[in-house]
Amino acid sequence: MVLAQLGGSISRAIQQMSNATIIDEKVLNECLNEITRALLQSDVQFKLVRDMQTNIKKIVNLDDLAAGHNKRKIIQQAIFNELCKMLDPGKPAFTPKKGKTSVVMFVGLQGSGKTTTCTKYAYYHQKKGWKPALVCADTFRAGAFDQLKQNATKAKIPFYGSYMESDPVKIAVEGVERFKKENCDLIIVDTSGRHKQEAALFEEMRQVSEATKPDLVIFVMDSSIGQAAFDQAQAFKQSVAVGAVIVTKMDGHAKGGGALSAVAATKSPVIFIGTGEHMDEFEVFDVKPFVSRLLGMGDWSGFMDKIHEVVPMDQQPELLQKLSEGNFTLRIMYEQFQNILKMGPIGQVFSMLPGFSAELMPKGREKESQAKIKRYMTMMDSMTNEELDSSNPKLMNESRMMRIARGSGRHIREVMEMMEEYKRLAKIWSKMKGLKIPKKGEMSALSRNMNAQHMSKVLPPQMLKQIGGMGGLQNLMKQMGSTKDMMGMFGGGGDK
Structure with missing residues (x-):
């Protein structure tokens, strides 16, 4: 997850404040100074940080708070709101609609990652069911079309460009026309990198924009320029109607x-x-x-969406059925591993869970755990159906393990390690036994409380504490209220 360091420092500051016995002016100031230091290290403009600090102090007036108020909660909320205000431009971006052709033009400085981002943007929308297409109107840089071609082929997205034509306006117009005929509903135009000092290139950008009449102009920007981003974004905004920004790297x-x-x-x-x-x-x-993940408070709605994306609706009820029976077989483990891999980078998914800060998952570890999951799946491919469907760990005797190790080209030690992992997961899974899963409609308060108590036994203590103990867990259940979300949660519940 991005900004792991910044998030870590801020949540540590809040944690220290929460651990203080009495929250007075001194503790609050220490906490705010820590946060200020972290933000300044992230190159946030001094004025913004100073305003944020004064605003929080205005909101949290410790002397005026009645005795019964939860000061920690109020301070945390104030910090959350101020950070949101700092990052919120106050207006939504244009969102393309399915079935209606939208033209999106990408602009930005040289080397900010426009071409790569174009493909990522197209790929993201393709997964959501759009029909994207890429047009390379970058005639300035050598190899630009090759790069786009390679990326687009990898993601199986149609593209258009030319090695011979040197007029970007002409290519852009031809490409957009062609894809409109082919009924693509998201046409992405990649343009040359330009700097605000280069008047000629800025003029060219205006021409491409006038010719293709894009519905949205996206400014791609490398985050390493820090606060200098302000001038760059302003300069681009003055020449073309920049409707949205993507920050890369x-x-x-x-x-x-x-x-x-x-x-x-x-x-x-x-x-x-x-x-x-x-x-x-x-x-x-x-x-x-984003802010909620930064503060280690998790992002439930994002996590739900991920799970609904990965575990198809028709699979969810049967998974729940298995869950309430409490029988965990190797086949279920295999299916859950597949789901985890489909979810994308593990660190990204875990940072959505409350209590998991991104710092817990160092960069190298993430790759390692993904490789480990793939290794386990290879070993499971060498198992017979009987072995996969049995929930009796004693079935796996030494000769079976030897055979699996030989079949998957792995060491017997690794097969044993996998079986240990299986036993650990089976233990967690068996604790889920007896979850009250309502058939249809809302959950009653009683079964919600039962489930909350159940979950409190299963969750790691540190995560439970972060959610806010038992009360927080019940609130969470209330938020997730509808059965559909509960299913999503427990559909992914075996993935931990």
Whole structure:
């Protein structure tokens, strides 16, 4: 997850404040100073940070608070709201509609990652059921069309460009016309990189924009320029109607926070952030869930969406059935592993759970755990149906393990390690036994409380504490109220 360091420092500051016995002026100031330091290190503009600090102090007036108030909660809420305000431009971006052709034009500085981002943007929408197409109107840089071609082929997205034509306006118009005929509903035009000092290139950008009449112009920006993002975004905004911004390379360094806040200051909405070079390392940027993940408070709605995306609706009831019976077989483990891999980068998914900060999952570990899951799946491919469907761990004797190790080209030690993992998961799974799963409609308060008590036994203590103990868990259940979401939650419940 992006800005793991920043998120870590802020949540540590809040944690320290929560651990203090009495919350007075001194504790509050210490907490705010910590947060200020973290934000300044992320290259957020000094003025923004100072305003934030004064606003929080205004809101949290410790002397005026009645004795019964939960000061920690109030302070945390104030910090949350101020960070949201800092990142929120106050207006929504244009969203393309399915079935209606939208033209989106990408602009930005040289080397900010436009071509890669174009493909990620197309790929993201393709997964959601759009029909995207890419047009390469970058005739300035050598190899631009090759790069787009390679990316588009990999993601199986139609593309258009030319090695011979040097007029970007002509290519853009031809490409857009062609894809309109082919009924693509999202046409993405990639343009050359340009700098605000280059008047000729800016003029060319205006021409491409006039010729293709894009519904949305997206400004792609490298987050490593920090607060300088403000000037760049302003300059581009003055020449073409920039409707949204995508900030890239958020995984590279500490300046991401400055870039995000600077963009918000220009009143341009950030719609996505690029968090790595791979196709799926691309996240929707939504202020509230983003801040909530930054503070280690998790993002339930995002987590639900991920699960609904991965576990098809028709599979959910049967998974729930197995869950309430409490029988955990290797086949279920295999299916859950498949779901985890489909969800995209593990770190991204875990940072949506309350109590899991991104720092718990170091960069290298994430790749390691993905590789481990794939390894386990290879071993399971060498098992017979009887072995996969049995919930009796004693069935796996030594000779069976030897056979599996030979069949999958692995060491017997690794097969044993996998069986240990299976036993651990089976133990958690068996605790889920007896979950009251309503058939239809809303859950009654009673069964919700039963489930909350059940969940409190299953969740790791540190995560339970972060959610806010038993009370927090019951509130969460209330939020998730409808059965559909409960299903989603427990559909993914075996993935932990």
